Amino acid sequence: AAASFAAAAGIGAHSAPGAGRRASAVAGSAVAAAAAAAALAGHAPGEGRRWGASTSRRAVGCSEGSPAERLASWKARWDAKRTSWHLTDINPNLQRHLDVLLPKSSLPVGLGGLGYRVLVPLCGKSVDMAFLSRSGYRVVGVDGAAQAVQEFAAEHSATGASIGVAMPPEVPADKFKMHALMPICDADAGAIMPQPVMLLEGDFLALGPKEAAALVPFDAAFDRGGLVAVEPQDRARYLQVLSDLIAPGGRVLLVVVEHDPFANVTSGPPHEITENEVKTLCGNRFEVKLLHREDRLALEEGMRERGVTRFHEVAYLLTRRAV
Numbered sequence: 001a002a003a004s005f006a007a008a009a010g011i012g013a014h015s016a017p018g019a020g021r022r023a024s025a026v027a028g029s030a031v032a033a034a035a036a037a038a039a040l041a042g043h044a045p046g047e048g049r050r051w052g053a054s055t056s057r058r059a060v061g062c063s064e065g066s067p068a069e070r071l072a073s074w075k076a077r078w079d080a081k082r083t084s085w086h087l088t089d090i091n092p093n094l095q096r097h098l099d100v101l102l103p104k105s106s107l108p109v110g111l112g113g114l115g116y117r118v119l120v121p122l123c124g125k126s127v128d129m130a131f132l133s134r135s136g137y138r139v140v141g142v143d144g145a146a147q148a149v150q151e152f153a154a155e156h157s158a159t160g161a162s163i164g165v166a167m168p169p170e171v172p173a174d175k176f177k178m179h180a181l182m183p184i185c186d187a188d189a190g191a192i193m194p195q196p197v198m199l200l201e202g203d204f205l206a207l208g209p210k211e212a213a214a215l216v217p218f219d220a221a222f223d224r225g226g227l228v229a230v231e232p233q234d235r236a237r238y239l240q241v242l243s244d245l246i247a248p249g250g251r252v253l254l255v256v257v258e259h260d261p262f263a264n265v266t267s268g269p270p271h272e273i274t275e276n277e278v279k280t281l282c283g284n285r286f287e288v289k290l291l292h293r294e295d296r297l298a299l300e301e302g303m304r305e306r307g308v309t310r311f312h313e314v315a316y317l318l319t320r321r322a323v
Helices: 002-008 019-037 067-079 092-101 127-134 146-156 209-215 232-245 275-282 301-305
Strands: 117-121 138-143 163-165 177-181 197-201 218-224 246-259 286-295 311-320
Touching: 092 127, 092 218, 092 246, 092 286, 092 311, 117 127, 117 232, 127 138, 127 146, 127 197, 127 218, 138 146, 146 177, 146 197, 209 232, 218 232, 232 246, 232 275, 246 286, 275 286, 275 311
Parallel strands: 117 138, 117 218, 138 197, 218 246
Antiparallel strands: 163 177, 177 197, 246 311, 286 311
């Protein structure tokens, strides 16, 4: 079963042609009965707050120091269930720009059909992953908190849990763990069987070119709250990892925020990232297109409580340039 999940997700450079499609059908049939018995209703776009009152929404790479030190405080927040950044609805930016990120004309449908491979860096237990899976896409999330992985599986897996998956040898097992699950089927999705969701537990910033090649570059990525969570000095590293993980021509829906300093004189998280900074960070690796900028100060009570006088949410489409 673990090998079937990995092949269906497209992980590993030596998968035989068509292996993913066959494996997806095998994995899907194994959970079809449980999925049909526990259909999950779709989510409506949320018009309330989208950003936590006191912290960023991700659990990795958000403080100075070694990888262990970067992860420790966020693991503690997950363990203590202090996760105000988590959204219970599908992110409206993803719904609004899904057709730009993942054109429908290229999406295979039906049991066993292989959709785009989508990366969700610093994923937490985002419901967006289940949404993408039930829409026909193969999702791989990366997060440093084991509790986030466990909670996502408990809330979205057809079996209520995930299974361990062996990774390619290029991905060190002492630093990373791979989990796999098949999300609960959505009764409104018709004949589309959910695709596997793979969760890579570990420090996103510790992924290098060797690991990225072994994971196989992705067709697309959704980043809401990842880049804005890492410390400014880690942004260049973050973009390097992201670019290594995205195939040439692949697209990234990036959502950042713009705001003045908080009342405690800190810059974040979530940290402000301006349009010029996005373009500078992307350099010659990504083409940058502004999709929209939304003034959300009136809707983000938590941000007003932190003393900001302006707060904009900004979405960009990044397109990976040819290497």
